[in-house]
Amino acid sequence: MGKIRLVGRLVGRDLRRRPGPALLLVLAITAATATLTLGLVLHGVTSQPYQQTRAATYGPDVVALISGESGLSPARAAAEVRTLTHAAGVTGYSGPFPVASAVLRFRGLAEGVAAEGRPEAPASVDRPKVLAGTWVRPGGIVLERTFAEALGVGVGGRVTLDGRPYRVAGIAVTAAVVPYPNMCGPAYGCVFDLPGPNNFNPGLAWVTEPDARSLASAHAPLSYLLNLKLKDPATAPAFASEHRPPPVANSPVLPWQTLQAGYGLEVHAEQTVLTPAAWLAGLLAIASVAVLAGGRMAERTRRVGLLKAVGGTPGTVAVVLLAENLVLALAAAAAGLAIGRLVGPLLASPGAALVGTPGAPAFSLSIVGLVVAVALVVALASTLVPAIRAARTSTVSALADSARRPRRHGVLIRLSRRLPVPLLLGMRLIARRPRRALLSTASVAVTAGGIVAVLAFHTTVHLNAATLSNGLGNPMIDRDEQMLTVLTVVLVALAILNAICAAWTTVLDARHSSALARALGATPEQVTAGIAAAQVLPAAPGVLLGIPLGIGLYAVAVQGIGIIIPSVWWLAAAVLGTLAAVAVLAAIPALADARRPVSPILQSETA
Amino acid sequence: MNDDGAWVLRACGLRKEYGKGEGLVRAVDEVDLDVASGETVAVMGPSGCGKSTLLHLLGGLDRASGGELWLDGQRIDQLGERALARLRRDKIGFIFQAFHLMDELTAAENVELPALLAGRSARSARRRAAELLDRVGLADRAGHLPSQLSGGQRQRVAIARALVSDPQLVLADEPTGNLDSQATVEVLRMFEDLHSSGQTLLVVTHDSRIAATADRLISMRDGAFVDETRLTGGSSGDLGSLAGLNGLTE
Numbered sequence: 001m002g003k004i005r006l007v008g009r010l011v012g013r014d015l016r017r018r019p020g021p022a023l024l025l026v027l028a029i030t031a032a033t034a035t036l037t038l039g040l041v042l043h044g045v046t047s048q049p050y051q052q053t054r055a056a057t058y059g060p061d062v063v064a065l066i067s068g069e070s071g072l073s074p075a076r077a078a079a080e081v082r083t084l085t086h087a088a089g090v091t092g093y094s095g096p097f098p099v100a101s102a103v104l105r106f107r108g109l110a111e112g113v114a115a116e117g118r119p120e121a122p123a124s125v126d127r128p129k130v131l132a133g134t135w136v137r138p139g140g141i142v143l144e145r146t147f148a149e150a151l152g153v154g155v156g157g158r159v160t161l162d163g164r165p166y167r168v169a170g171i172a173v174t175a176a177v178v179p180y181p182n183m184c185g186p187a188y189g190c191v192f193d194l195p196g197p198n199n200f201n202p203g204l205a206w207v208t209e210p211d212a213r214s215l216a217s218a219h220a221p222l223s224y225l226l227n228l229k230l231k232d233p234a235t236a237p238a239f240a241s242e243h244r245p246p247p248v249a250n251s252p253v254l255p256w257q258t259l260q261a262g263y264g265l266e267v268h269a270e271q272t273v274l275t276p277a278a279w280l281a282g283l284l285a286i287a288s289v290a291v292l293a294g295g296r297m298a299e300r301t302r303r304v305g306l307l308k309a310v311g312g313t314p315g316t317v318a319v320v321l322l323a324e325n326l327v328l329a330l331a332a333a334a335a336g337l338a339i340g341r342l343v344g345p346l347l348a349s350p351g352a353a354l355v356g357t358p359g360a361p362a363f364s365l366s367i368v369g370l371v372v373a374v375a376l377v378v379a380l381a382s383t384l385v386p387a388i389r390a391a392r393t394s395t396v397s398a399l400a401d402s403a404r405r406p407r408r409h410g411v412l413i414r415l416s417r418r419l420p421v422p423l424l425l426g427m428r429l430i431a432r433r434p435r436r437a438l439l440s441t442a443s444v445a446v447t448a449g450g451i452v453a454v455l456a457f458h459t460t461v462h463l464n465a466a467t468l469s470n471g472l473g474n475p476m477i478d479r480d481e482q483m484l485t486v487l488t489v490v491l492v493a494l495a496i497l498n499a500i501c502a503a504w505t506t507v508l509d510a511r512h513s514s515a516l517a518r519a520l521g522a523t524p525e526q527v528t529a530g531i532a533a534a535q536v537l538p539a540a541p542g543v544l545l546g547i548p549l550g551i552g553l554y555a556v557a558v559q560g561i562g563i564i565i566p567s568v569w570w571l572a573a574a575v576l577g578t579l580a581a582v583a584v585l586a587a588i589p590a591l592a593d594a595r596r597p598v599s600p601i602l603q604s605e606t607a
Numbered sequence: 608m609n610d611d612g613a614w615v616l617r618a619c620g621l622r623k624e625y626g627k628g629e630g631l632v633r634a635v636d637e638v639d640l641d642v643a644s645g646e647t648v649a650v651m652g653p654s655g656c657g658k659s660t661l662l663h664l665l666g667g668l669d670r671a672s673g674g675e676l677w678l679d680g681q682r683i684d685q686l687g688e689r690a691l692a693r694l695r696r697d698k699i700g701f702i703f704q705a706f707h708l709m710d711e712l713t714a715a716e717n718v719e720l721p722a723l724l725a726g727r728s729a730r731s732a733r734r735r736a737a738e739l740l741d742r743v744g745l746a747d748r749a750g751h752l753p754s755q756l757s758g759g760q761r762q763r764v765a766i767a768r769a770l771v772s773d774p775q776l777v778l779a780d781e782p783t784g785n786l787d788s789q790a791t792v793e794v795l796r797m798f799e800d801l802h803s804s805g806q807t808l809l810v811v812t813h814d815s816r817i818a819a820t821a822d823r824l825i826s827m828r829d830g831a832f833v834d835e836t837r838l839t840g841g842s843s844g845d846l847g848s849l850a851g852l853n854g855l856t857e
Contacts, residue, residue, distance in 0.1 A: 408711040408752065417719075417729040424723060432711055516707050519668055520721040521696020521772070523689040594688075599669035602707060603659065 007316070011324045014303070021292060022328055024501055028288035029332030029378060030339070031494045033371050035487075037340020040367045050175060050260045057129045059175030060227035061236045064243070064253045065099075067223045081226045084253075089239060092229035094123035099223040100215035102161040104203065106151050112202035114177075115141075115161060116225060117212025125227040126176040128206060133170030136206050140169030147180040147203030162215055166207070176227055177204050178262030284450075284494040287443035290382040291436070291501045304390045314391035321387040322380070329379035333372045340371075406432035406513075421526045425517060426533025429510050440502050440535060441542040444582065447495035448546020449553055451574050454488050455566040456554040495578075496585060503535055503586035507593045510534075514593070515601035524594035531590035532583045539582045543575050615775050615807045616642040616665060621674035621684075623660050623830075634660040636830035637674070642776070645805040647798075649818035652827035658811035659780050661827070665809065666699050666778045667691040679775055696725050700769030704781035706761045708753040708768075714740060714760075715749040718767045725772055732771075739767035743797060759790025766797050770806075777801065779810040783817055795820065 015022050053059065066081045078096050085093045097116050104113040118136050128135075128142070133155035136142050141159065143151070148171050153159060157168040173179075180203045207215075216222045230236055236255030243253050300321075307317050409431035416427035430437045507514075514527045522530075551565060566574075623635040634657045642648050650658050663669040665676065667683060676684040683694060695701075700721075708717045715736045722732035740749050743763040745756075753761050762782060769777050782798070783791040791814065798820050801808055810817055818824050819838070826834035 406709075406711040413712065413716060417716075417723060417732070421724055421726070428711075513709055516709065517720075517724065518692060519666075519695060519701055519707070520768075521692055521724045523692040525689065526692075526724075597669050599660075599663040602668070602703065602705075603663075 003316070007320050007323050010307075010320045011327060014300070014320075014324060015328075021504075022324075024497065024504075025289060025292045025325065025328050026332045026335070028284075028292065028494070028497050028501070029329050029375050030335040031490055031497065032284070032378065033333050033336025033375050034339035034343070035336075035490050036374060037337050037367065037371050038343060040340075040370065050263045053129070053173055053263075054175040054256065057173065057175050058123075058125055058127045059256060060094075060125050061230040061233045061256050062228040062239055062253060063176050063256075063259065064226045064228065065223055066096075078224045081224050084226060084228060084243060087228075087239070087243065089230045089232065089235060090228050091231050092125055093227060094125040095226040096224035097226075098209060098212045098216070099225050100161075100207075100212045101202070101220040101223070102215045104151075104159055104161055104205065105163075106153050106157065106159045109151060111147075111151070113147075113161065113205050114202050114223075115205050115207045115212050115215055117209035118206050119209060123227070125229050126174060128172035128174040128176075130170045130172045133168065135170060135172075136208050137169055138208050138211065139166060140207075141166040141211075142170040142172050142206040143168060144177070144179055144204040145171050145173050147205070150180055150203070161205075161207070161211075164215075166211075172206065174204070175256070175259065176225075178259055180204065182262055283446045284443060284491070284498055287439055287446065288494065288498045288501050289378055291439060291443075291498070291505050292382075301390070301393070304393060305395050308395040318387045318391040321390060322383055325379045325383040326376060329375040330372070333375035336375070337368060337371055407434060409434055421522060422529030422533050423537075425514075425522065425527060425530025426537055429506060429513075429530065429534035430537060432513070433506070433509060436502070436505070437534075437538040440538040441545075443498050443502070444495075444539040444542030444578065445545040445549055447491065447498065448543040448574065448578050449549030450491040450495075450546075451488075451578065452547050452550025452566065452571065453554040454491065454550075455570050455574060456551060456564060459566045459570075460564045496581070499535065499582050499585040500589065503531065504589045506531055506534055506586075507589045511593060511601055515596075515598045518594075518598050519602060524591075528587055528590040528594050532586040535586035536579055536583050539579055543578045546578075547571055547575070613643055614641040615644045615646075615679055616640070616809070617675075617677040618665065619675040619677075621661070621664060621676060622672045623657070623664055623669070624672040633830045635664060635671070638830075638832055640665075640825075640832070642807060642809055644775075644807055646823065647802045647806075647808040647810070647821045648823045648825065649821035650809070650811040650825045650827055651813065651815070651818050654813075656827045657830040658827055660830075662778050662780050662809070662811050666701060667695055668701075696721060697772060698775045700772065700774035700777040702762070702765050702769050702777065702779035702782050704784040706753070706758075706765045706785070708761055708764060710753055713750050713752055714745060714756065714764045714767075717753070717764055718771055721768060722771050735771055736767070739770055740764070742770075742800075743767045757790060758786045759793040762786060762790065762794050763797060766794070766801075770801075775807060777806055777808045779808065779812075781812055781814075782810065783812065783814045791816065 062084075064081055064084050066078075078098075081096045084090070097118060099117070100115045102113050102115050103110055120135065120137060122135075128144075130142065131145060133142070134140070141161070143153065148154070148168070151159075153168055155168055155170060159166050159168060213222065228239075230239060233256065237257055240253045240255040240258075304317055304321075307320070308314075312320075412427050412431035412434075416424045416431070419427065510531065514522075514531070517527055517530075518524065618638055618640040621635055621638040621640070622633065625632045625634060636657075638661060640648075650661065652658050660669065664671050667686070671684050674684065675682060678694065679698060681694075683691065686694065701707075709720070712720070715733065718736035718739055719729075719732040722735055723729065727735075737746065737749065740746050743766055745760060745763055745767070748756060748760060748764075753764070756764065762785075766782075769779075779798075783794050786794060795816055798808070798810070798817060802820055802822075808821075810821065812818055821838055824836045824838055825832050826836075
């Protein structure tokens with residue numbers, strides 16, 4: 001008990017004595033755990049909200065449609081689809097409802113719409129949940145939520161369908177149709193293969209049945225939609241297969257599982273990118289933590305000597321050092337979970353078409369356990385070796401603060417003799433700690449890879465936006481942009497943190513040699529530029545490696561389909577921007593340290 | 608050369624204070640000092656009397672709290688960090704008690720470093736380093752790392768490094784403080800050599816044998832100069848005899 005209290009007291013005192021590095025460590029692990037939490041939360045986001053919506057709207061197990069282009073008369077089409085109501089396993093149904101293909105206009109915007117005719121009374125299967133306003137009435141239209149959002153119209157707004165005026169009576173969600181703009185998808189074709197123009201990925205609206213029928217024309221005959229309930233919803237795919245192909249062309253029979261996948265498109269992009277992004281963030285965090293942990297250990301060499309001199313065993317020393325970083329990792333995991341918990345629903349919320357708060361239900365104990373475990377493993381992996389090394393260091397050399405002698409890299413030193421002073425100093429700093437330089441190269445490669453992947457994703461999103469552009473907002477693209485912003489912020493924040501950690505550790509490690517260089521005639525500016533050069537030189541190959549790494553990562557994320565490489569200008573900007581950022585971030589701690597007088601450093605430290 | 612042609616270094620009322628109020632500590636207290644060209648001055652005193660602080664102030668490694676400091680006719684206590692760095696590079700050589708050699712550099716690389724920092728070519732810097740290592744008797748150790756050298760050899764490398772830019776003033780801080788008797792004798796020989804070559808030298812030391820090589824001996828206590836003795840004959844003079852240094856330069 002006494003020993004635990006002693007360790008706790010030592011950890012507490014050390015954290016209070018050096019809050020800055022501790023804060024950096026917490027930030028690094030927090031960023032990684034927040035990204036991981038987001039990835040895990042979004043992983044489960046597609047199923048639960050859909051189920052919620054299905055439950056709230058008495059969603060169908062199977063949806064069947066006979067297209068207006070089937071060539072059948074309206075009465076025959078309705079009769080054909082109605083035959084499914086007698087199929088084995090069907091326990092209930094609603095419809096068939098007439099669906100008209102029309103063009104909806106609002107404030108200069110025009111988009112194709114599937115106008116489903118509904119009775120004013122609620123149906124037994126598929127009762128769209130009205131989120132604002134009221135249900136359909138003559139002259140009143142109800143819009144599916146993501147479609148309304150894309151149009152920017154609310155309850156009371158005035159729209160036209162094929163030129164006829166309607167007032168928006170309400171906004172609703174349904175589980176029977178995939179929300180805008182995903183009514184057509186590779187997995188399920190087009191839910192409504194509507195006749196006439198503007199029929200690609202139309203929006204969904206509900207009107208009264210007479211209004212729907214009145215919108216039909218010879219060029220755009222009515223389609224019919226039937227919602228079925230099965231005895232066993234799990235058999236819906238088998239039921240759909242059995243009744244496919246339907247009696248007429250262009251008439252899909254869709255199980256609810258397919259519709260659920262269509263709903264998943266809402267967050268598909270987030271999922272494909274967030275998982276690799278979480279790995280990238282994790283790698284960056286590990287690099288930051290490794291550099292920070294090493295730096296903190298180097299900084300505390302003398303403290304280790306003091307601990308041992310007053311009777312601390314190697315075990316006690318190792319436990320104190322480990323406990324400190326594990327405590328910080330726990331705090332960071334808690335912060336990361338909180339951030340992921342808060343931001344997750346924002347990314348997934350669109351579930352605009354869905355009921356409830358989609359991100360929240362996916363946040364489970366297993367996620368908490370996994371995130372905490374990852375944080376602890378990261379801290380442990382990066383601290384264990386330095387802690388054991390510190391525990392094994394002889395007391396005398398630890399007290400003399402000379403535990404980590406610099407390495408000699410003769411080739412680099414000889415090469416540096418012919419370079420200008422800042423590069424000479426920078427290259428010699430690299431020669432002192434080549435492994436740290438390699439770590440910098442690796443972390444910059446990961447950062448640049450992340451940035452290039454985000455750029456590639458960004459380019460794709462914009463190309464898609466340009467292809468689909470009809471003046472309407474696209475909730476998916478909006479959300480992609482939202483996610484890209486979050487990812488970019490996380491990656492850049494981590495990269496900044498990483499660069500600061502690496503520079504700070506180099507400054508600490510090189511404090512004596514920098515002071516000596518100044519005593520021998522190097523100006524503070526030359527020393528600062530030298531430390532910046534020590535970061536930029538290993539960063540240069542890293543950032544170049546990051547380009548193929550990022551493109552490869554993006555290719556993996558999109559499974560090799562439709563890879564779009566960002567323009568040379570964007571890549572050049574990413575390379576130069578990253579190097580400039582590394583130089584500036586390194587110069588800040590270096591400049592601060594160069595202001596310290598030389599004398600106390602030389603007096604307090606030995607070579 | 609300074610304006611009156613006599614001194615290289617001049618300090619007037621030089622002060623260095625730490626803390627304030629009741630906690631005020633005067634590490635260097637109103638020190639006045641002139642060091643003439645070619646002169647060797649030794650400053651002696653007990654530990655903590657402010658010798659090293661004074662030396663760091665004189666070399667521009669630390670900032671004075673007050674007073675004036677002149678080097679080669681130029682007032683230097685008001686110079687910025689960049690100008691001070693250039694001054695150290697061009698006009699001052701330092702020798703430290705702890706040697707302060709870079710562990711990862713060989714003897715030759717350590718010696719040539721100030722010349723490279725001054726912008727001299729790699730070839731010229733290496734040639735000068737080789738000359739100086741030869742002068743201090745370490746030509747055959749040029750490729751050795753500090754960890755492969757004895758204490759005395761390390762200090763001789765540090766002396767060679769201090770001389771690489773042909774400084775007007777060499778400042779030495781307890782140059783034999785970390786050395787055994789044999790190594791001390793090696794370094795004393797070097798100081799005698801410097802003295803006889805006309806190098807201006809200011810040494811702070813505990814070691815009376817080093818002090819005996821000086822032209823002038825200043826005693827320091829509680830940050831202030833309390834006594835000054837002009838010596839004659841360096842190590843071959845009376846004090847040198849007392850310190851047992853006769854014959855060192857033979």
